[in-house]
Amino acid sequence: xxxxxxxxxxxxxxxxxxxIRCKRCIQNCGWSVYSWxxxxxxxxxxxxxxxxRCYHYCPEEAITIEDNPVKYRSNANWGFYQIRNxxxxxxxxxxxxxxxxxxxxxxxxxxxxxxxxxxxTNPSIDPLREPMELRTYLGKKPAKLEFEKVAGxxxxxxxxxxxxxKLEMPFIFAPMSYGSISLNAQKTLAxxxxxxxxxxxxxxxxxxxxxxxxxxxxxxxxxSGRFGVNPDYLNAGVAVEIxxxxxxxxxxxxHLPGEKIPLDIAKTRMIPVGTDAISPAPQHDIxxxxxxxxxxxxxxxxxxxxxxxxxxxxAVHNVAAIASGIVRAGADIVYIDGFRGGTGAAPxxxxxxxxxxxxxxxxxxxxxxxxxxxxxxxxxxxxxGIRSCADAAKAIALGADAVALxxxxxxxxxxxxxxxxxxxxxxxxxxxQRPELTVRLDPEVYAERLINLIHxxxxxxxxxxxxLGVNAIESLRGSRERLRGVxxxxxxxxxxxxxxxxx
Amino acid sequence: xxxxxxxxxxYRELNSKVRDAVSKGEKEIxxxxxxxxxxxxxxxxxxxxxxxxxxxxxxxxxxxxxPTLIIKNNAQDNIGNTMNSGKVIIxxxxxxxxxxxxxxxxxxxxxxxxxxxxxxxxxYKKQNPVIIAGGKAGDFFGEYMAGGVLILLNLDGKKDDRxxxxxxxxxxxHGGIIFIRGxxxxxxxxxxxxxxxxxxxxxxxxxxxxxxxxxxxxxKTEDIMRVGFKKLIPxxxxxxxxLYAY
Ligand code: SF4
Ligand code: SF4
Numbered sequence: 250x251x252x253x254x255x256x257x258x259x260x261x262x263x264x265x266x267x268x269i270r271c272k273r274c275i276q277n278c279g280w281s282v283y284s285w286x287x288x289x290x291x292x293x294x295x296x297x298x299x300x301x302r303c304y305h306y307c308p309e310e311a312i313t314i315e316d317n318p319v320k321y322r323s324n325a326n327w328g329f330y331q332i333r334n335x336x337x338x339x340x341x342x343x344x345x346x347x348x349x350x351x352x353x354x355x356x357x358x359x360x361x362x363x364x365x366x367x368x369x370t371n372p373s374i375d376p377l378r379e380p381m382e383l384r385t386y387l388g389k390k391p392a393k394l395e396f397e398k399v400a401g402x403x404x405x406x407x408x409x410x411x412x413x414x415k416l417e418m419p420f421i422f423a424p425m426s427y428g429s430i431s432l433n434a435q436k437t438l439a440x441x442x443x444x445x446x447x448x449x450x451x452x453x454x455x456x457x458x459x460x461x462x463x464x465x466x467x468x469x470x471x472x473s474g475r476f477g478v479n480p481d482y483l484n485a486g487v488a489v490e491i492x493x494x495x496x497x498x499x500x501x502x503x504h505l506p507g508e509k510i511p512l513d514i515a516k517t518r519m520i521p522v523g524t525d526a527i528s529p530a531p532q533h534d535i536x537x538x539x540x541x542x543x544x545x546x547x548x549x550x551x552x553x554x555x556x557x558x559x560x561x562x563x564a565v566h567n568v569a570a571i572a573s574g575i576v577r578a579g580a581d582i583v584y585i586d587g588f589r590g591g592t593g594a595a596p597x598x599x600x601x602x603x604x605x606x607x608x609x610x611x612x613x614x615x616x617x618x619x620x621x622x623x624x625x626x627x628x629x630x631x632x633x634g635i636r637s638c639a640d641a642a643k644a645i646a647l648g649a650d651a652v653a654l655x656x657x658x659x660x661x662x663x664x665x666x667x668x669x670x671x672x673x674x675x676x677x678x679x680x681x682q683r684p685e686l687t688v689r690l691d692p693e694v695y696a697e698r699l700i701n702l703i704h705x706x707x708x709x710x711x712x713x714x715x716x717l718g719v720n721a722i723e724s725l726r727g728s729r730e731r732l733r734g735v736x737x738x739x740x741x742x743x744x745x746x747x748x749x750x751x752x
Numbered sequence: 753x754x755x756x757x758x759x760x761x762x763y764r765e766l767n768s769k770v771r772d773a774v775s776k777g778e779k780e781i782x783x784x785x786x787x788x789x790x791x792x793x794x795x796x797x798x799x800x801x802x803x804x805x806x807x808x809x810x811x812x813x814x815x816x817x818x819p820t821l822i823i824k825n826n827a828q829d830n831i832g833n834t835m836n837s838g839k840v841i842i843x844x845x846x847x848x849x850x851x852x853x854x855x856x857x858x859x860x861x862x863x864x865x866x867x868x869x870x871x872x873x874x875x876y877k878k879q880n881p882v883i884i885a886g887g888k889a890g891d892f893f894g895e896y897m898a899g900g901v902l903i904l905l906n907l908d909g910k911k912d913d914r915x916x917x918x919x920x921x922x923x924x925x926h927g928g929i930i931f932i933r934g935x936x937x938x939x940x941x942x943x944x945x946x947x948x949x950x951x952x953x954x955x956x957x958x959x960x961x962x963x964x965x966x967x968x969x970x971x972k973t974e975d976i977m978r979v980g981f982k983k984l985i986p987x988x989x990x991x992x993x994x995l996y997a998y
Contacts, residue, residue, distance in 0.1 A: 479855070
């Protein structure tokens with residue numbers, strides 16, 4: 250009898266000549282691919298997800314992980330995963346889950362956009378020797394500023410500024426809850442955020458006491474499950490975010506199964522150990538923009554109007570109208586999570602087929618808010634597939650005030666985007682709660698790598714600004730004139746508000 | 753006792769007056785002429801008792817942590833949203849989505865309640881939120897309930913022939929207890945719910961809850977307990993355990 254007709258995705262192989270039987274691979278693999286056979290390491294390749302932990306920890310470079318050459322017969326219509334998912338579903342009757350953002354080959358418009366540069370008629374700037382401003386404030390900006398003269402004739406700002414989040418650079422870490430990622434992963438984000446002068450976001454899993462010291466670099470989230478939300482929590486960070494949707498799973502809720510809820514997570518979420526943590530698909534007190542307004546102001550009342558309130562939505566078809574409603578409902582920040590955004594767990598069918606990519610959504614929202622004359626009323630955070638500083642710069646030129654980084658931050662912690670986060674076995678100690686795996690992720694060590702990444706991107710961003718001949722990120726923000734499209738049709742260019750290259 | 757006249761004042765000003773008074777240590781506040789102002793008691797902490805004269809607006813006692821609110825009239829929607837502790841006593845009817853995500857404290861309502869009451873209530877450690885409604889309830893009573901206690905009494909059942917509770921009772925329930933006075937039609941319940949009779953332990957707790965309730969409204973526990981109760985509990989703590997393929 251066969252074990253499963255869903256053939257393994259990968260073949261893990263050990264070169265028996267090179268192998269010194271140190272058993273590190275057995276120890277390191279979170280998915281129990283390896284076991285000890287008495288005289289050699291045995292391999293259960295069905296379990297391999299190609300996270301490459303074993304590869305990096307094998308001292309002899311004895312391990313190779315290949316794509317399984319015995320895949321189903323190639324077929325331009327029936328792809329490997331289509332056939333494999335049907336087999337899996339036939340065996341279980343369940344909904345196949347996945348982790349991380351969609352890996353389907355939908356067009357990535359960032360790759361069809363190019364950034365301008367100065368030549369001859371306008372000088373570029375050398376960011377290494379001239380000041381370059383990346384500081385960004387998120388929050389409502391007044392429509393006009395009023396000044397008064399005080400003694401000595403100096404003007405003083407009279408307009409009362411709404412609360413702002415101050416960022417040293419236009420990057421923030423995307424919401425990832427304790428439960429979806431490990432506490433050590435959250436600590437890594439917190440340490441880096443503090444060091445960099447930016448913010449992380451609790452996600453909807455409550456705020457663990459170990460993260461409290463980083464409160465001036467934290468956005469706390471309120472979602473449909475209301476996990477860990479009380480007046481202390483609302484006032485703990487620099488802002489409060491209402492989560493309506495997530496790019497990887499627009500329109501569906503969250504569900505952390507009971508077996509993934511040990512004591513510490515239960516404590517942080519303020520629920521009993523072992524029960525499912527269900528975040529209903531909708532917030533059942535929000536059926537309209539008016540209802541959203543009600544919750545926004547319930548939070549503002551509870552925080553005495555001292556914190557900006559952000560509303561996070563998934564990018565969907567009518568995103569521009571929805572965002573306009575959110576701004577009119579009183580949100581200080583609109584967080585738009587694009588189709589390619591990551592997740593700890595989502596049904597494949599939802600992740601790969603619902604929503605729209607961030608580039609379209611961002612351009613449409615920024616344009617709409619400008620047309621309606623309310624762009625200053627809220628900042629825009631763009632998320633969902635920012636893979637490099639180039640993507641970030643293009644997103645900012647399309648209208649984002651800042652970009653949120655989830656997957657790229659996890660990659661600095663060892664993640665190889667294997668997409669198996671939903672199993673809770675992450676060998677890198679990121680999306681798991683198994684203590685023997687989470688101890689591997691030393692927050693101090695990995696925060697250093699994350700800080701390096703953001704520093705590198707900041708330098709790159711300054712180089713781009715210098716080449717554009719501007720000295721502040723503010724000058725790039727929403728400046729679509731500095732972008733050109735390559736290989737895009739007229740309608741897409743029109744939607745993005747971008748000219749074709751050469752014009 | 754501090755009296756604040758709410759006549760014609762916007763909620764923001766009214767609530768900031770209340771917050772000021774509470775932070776100065778005021779233990780008793782009377783709000784006169786309240787007429788639909790939102791967010792009364794929102795995020796408020798401490799031991800203050802606030803008596804509300806008039807009908808308060810939505811999101812009463814949202815995120816509240818400690819105070820007692822007494823409403824002499826009807827109240828509206830979203831009362832006790834994510835409330836942490838404290839008490840809300842409503843002498844009239846109340847609206848939809850009461851006690852959303854409520855983690856502790858009590859909501860005592862003398863009259864009817866609307867849809868989605870007790871949605872996603874949870875217990876946590878010693879915190880055990882309790883909602884008691886004296887009248888009837890709409891659909892989705894106790895939806896997604898994850899902890900705490902919901903009690904529906906139907907005390908004035910004979911007044912009209914509406915059913916005492918709507919459809920989808922306890923749908924998605926995965927924790928907590930619902931007590932219903934009278935019989936429960938299984939057809940009304942969500943798939944995740946089991947109906948049982950009360951044991952001695954249940955009766956003891958129920959009595960405790962009802963005694964406190966009766967004190968607030970001048971009722972007699974014995975009168976209420978003369979009619980039998982049914983207890984609704986989740987069939988599983990993991991209702992969706994088999995939904996996914998790994
Ligand atoms: S880690 Fe490498 S050398 Fe050590 S047992 Fe595994 S395959 Fe062999
Ligand atoms: S977090 Fe871990 S499980 Fe998830 S994609 Fe990265 S390496 Fe794989």
